[in-house]
């Protein structure tokens with residue numbers, strides 16, 4: 091059994107003029123085939139893959155010995171420490187959180203029996219709100235806590251300031267050997283975190299151990315690289331996960347766009363965005379444990395496709411490179427929204443059914459839950475004897491029906507179970523679909539220049555040295571205007 095993508099309700103057959111027609115597919119298909127050939131060419135060329143940031147497409151082929159070593163290290167850390175504190179943000183956080191919620195038992199930290207001797211997991215450094223980190227630092231025992239700091243660039247403010255405080259906290263309790271309780275996951279060569287690791291390692295090889303991130307794997311595409319130690323520490327079956335990724339990679343390498351699930355998902359989303367003005371993309375898993383996976387998808391879609399400019403492909407001596415085409419404004423991209431069933435049926439669903447018809451909703455339907463609950467036979471009249479999973483399936487089907495009967499395009503990913511195999515497959519499916527959407531929109535799906543704006547402003551305000559004069563000038567020229575008459 092594999093994941094299935096059911097797109098019946100994206101088609102005009104079910105949602106009339108709001109759906110995709112055969113002629114819409116026929117129109118885009120030649121371009122989609124060219125896009126598929128282009129993507130395949132890059133993915134099959136190791137140099138181009140790294141250069142253009144598509145190495146994530148081959149992470150299931152990572153060195154087995156290295157993965158075994160990470161699994162071993164994860165077990166050692168988990169057995170030795172009561173807590174593991176991960177610091178990271180964006181792509182260095184959302185994949186971990188998604189895996190934690192999907193693949194570890196709910197309430198994992200609360201109950202020892204659920205953790206099966208593994209350490210408790212805390213995820214921090216993903217915000218500048220002082221209230222969360224300070225609670226942890228006041229309540230965790232530093233002597234029993236291992237710290238994993240994750241930052242590809244090694245420069246991200248949120249992670250950096252959290253790590254400074256965590257380091258002081260460790261040092262105060264442990265003394266000069268505190269670095270033996272720290273592991274850094276960062277770029278193999280560049281950034282201040284890498285520099286720090288190299289310095290500490292020279293002094294003491296057991297201090298600031300590190301796992302390098304692979305080249306050509308951007309933050310939001312890096313769960314199967316950067317997230318491995320977290321998976322190992324929590325005892326998630328990494329081998330099974332990679333089996334799922336491998337099988338999905340094989341399904342998504344199908345040249346025929348019409349038979350390739352990720353390409354079809356992307357193609358239909360792009361048609362609905364361009365021709366039917368469906369600018370919102372809502373991911374609504376019908377599973378509480380997949381809500382954070384929807385949050386992970388929000389970052390993937392937003393940073394990959396929401397772009398100011400189109401991409402220009404250049405070829406020099408047979409080597410392809412992508413540049414931002416500043417003469418070719420895009421200023422578009424679907425807006426992702428994370429929701430979950432059934433809780434959001436009592437929230438966003440009203441707007442989905444009766445508000446503006448400007449969205450595509452993707453459901454994830456889980457066929458078999460890990461456990462089961464039943465309403466007792468003599469209770470609650472027509473609900474008597476019904477299982478929770480049965481109720482969940484009917485709720486999902488009912489939501490599909492409610493939307494479809496109001497001509498709201500939607501589709502369903504059918505996931506046999508939420509386990510490592512299918513979860514790996516699910517993430518790869520979305521990654522490949524997003525990469526293909528990038529091809530169809532002709533944008534670079536692997537950079538995030540829009541994130542720089544706020545960073546520059548912050549650095550300017552904080553007096554960070556080295557801000558380019560043009561950037562500083564721009565900020566001075568365009569200050570935020572706060573007229574009191576517009577503040578009540």
Ligand code: PA5
Nearest residue numbers: 180181182241242243246309310
């Ligand atoms: O997808 C990306 O590359 C970004 O969202 C990063 O993950 C995020 O900005 C965090 O960066 P870093 O890992 O360098 O701290």
